[in-house]
Amino acid sequence: xxxxxxxxxxxxIGSHLARRLVxxxxxxxxxxxxxxxxGPSAAQDFVVADLRERDQCARALDGGFDEVxxxxxxxxxxxxxxxxxxxxxxNNVLINVNVVDAAAQAGVERYFYSSxxxxxxxxxxxxxxxxxxxxxxxxxxxxYGWEKLYSERVVRAYGERYGFATxxxxxxxxxxxxxxxxxxxxxxxAAICRKVALADDGGEIxxxxxxxxxxxxxxxxxCVEGIYRIAQSDHSHPLNxxxxxxxxxxxxxxxxxxxxxxxxxxxxxxxKPQGVRGRNSDNSRLREVLRWEPVTTLEDGLSKTYTxxxxxxLKAARVATGTARPQ
Numbered sequence: 001x002x003x004x005x006x007x008x009x010x011x012x013i014g015s016h017l018a019r020r021l022v023x024x025x026x027x028x029x030x031x032x033x034x035x036x037x038x039g040p041s042a043a044q045d046f047v048v049a050d051l052r053e054r055d056q057c058a059r060a061l062d063g064g065f066d067e068v069x070x071x072x073x074x075x076x077x078x079x080x081x082x083x084x085x086x087x088x089x090x091n092n093v094l095i096n097v098n099v100v101d102a103a104a105q106a107g108v109e110r111y112f113y114s115s116x117x118x119x120x121x122x123x124x125x126x127x128x129x130x131x132x133x134x135x136x137x138x139x140x141x142x143x144y145g146w147e148k149l150y151s152e153r154v155v156r157a158y159g160e161r162y163g164f165a166t167x168x169x170x171x172x173x174x175x176x177x178x179x180x181x182x183x184x185x186x187x188x189x190a191a192i193c194r195k196v197a198l199a200d201d202g203g204e205i206x207x208x209x210x211x212x213x214x215x216x217x218x219x220x221x222x223c224v225e226g227i228y229r230i231a232q233s234d235h236s237h238p239l240n241x242x243x244x245x246x247x248x249x250x251x252x253x254x255x256x257x258x259x260x261x262x263x264x265x266x267x268x269x270x271x272k273p274q275g276v277r278g279r280n281s282d283n284s285r286l287r288e289v290l291r292w293e294p295v296t297t298l299e300d301g302l303s304k305t306y307t308x309x310x311x312x313x314l315k316a317a318r319v320a321t322g323t324a325r326p327q
Contacts, residue, residue, distance in 0.1 A: 209274025
């Protein structure tokens with residue numbers, strides 16, 4: 001039985017990944033500041049640890065592991081990324097340096113690092129997708145992307161010096177059930193699902209920016225499948241992990257409203273942060289290396305996500321009115 005440590009196993013993607021690895025027959029330890037919010041961890045063992053601290057990284061690795069999956073990060077939606085620049089830089093650099101250093105000292109065989117398409121520059125609308133090599137010359141839009149690009153280099157340097165396999169995936173926006181959906185750290189799909197669910201048919205919702213900014217989105221099951229395939233592959237260079245479909249935020253609203261069966265008016269707020277104008281990755285190398293690509297359509301993934309967020313809102317309402325106990 002192979003042993004895997006999932007750092008960030010209390011978070012959205014990490015909790016799904018732990019479940020997948022257990023299903024593959026691994027013995028899994030999760031490590032994070034907290035256990036998953038929406039249910040118990042699937043990991044056989046869970047260590048509550050502050051991975052910004054080197055000694056706590058070593059504690060999480062105690063017992064010996066074949067593979068480490070490093071997904072722990074201080075992150076959130078566009079509002080958080082704009083308001084917590086220094087916290088993001090400090091916390092994530094500390095996490096990434098300390099985890100890979102502890103993994104090297106512990107003698108792991110294989111190390112996966114979750115990077116982001118945020119390493120790429122801002123794109124004009126209609127511009128061709130960016131391939132992996134186009135992360136250089138470096139010009140990420142915000143400091144979150146600069147930190148991700150730096151941490152990619154750290155992981156590569158450690159792998160070369162200590163002789164373990166390193167794998168890096170640059171995630172597109174990932175969404176799905178059991179992800180943050182309120183509180184300021186939620187991503188666009190979850191925020192829009194929540195706003196649509198709360199709106200009356202014929203009502204209005206707010207969208208940050210002019211709604212024409214474009215993104216690609218990847219369903220969490222596809223993300224986890226891609227992580228596992230990349231980690232087990234022989235490809236040592238960063239790979240874009242995502243879909244080719246590009247949609248505007250206004251189009252995303254129309255899709256979710258259609259799923260909900262509602263007709264809504266959008267009120268744009270250009271004073272709020274909207275992020276890059278456009279961002280899409282060229283995923284041809286992913287297909288070449290893995291002979292695989294994400295399979296969940298945006299409509300299917302959003303339908304599952306909307307249904308789950310709607311159910312969470314109903315639970316919260318029952319708790320607020322005293323008709324149900326908090327979970």
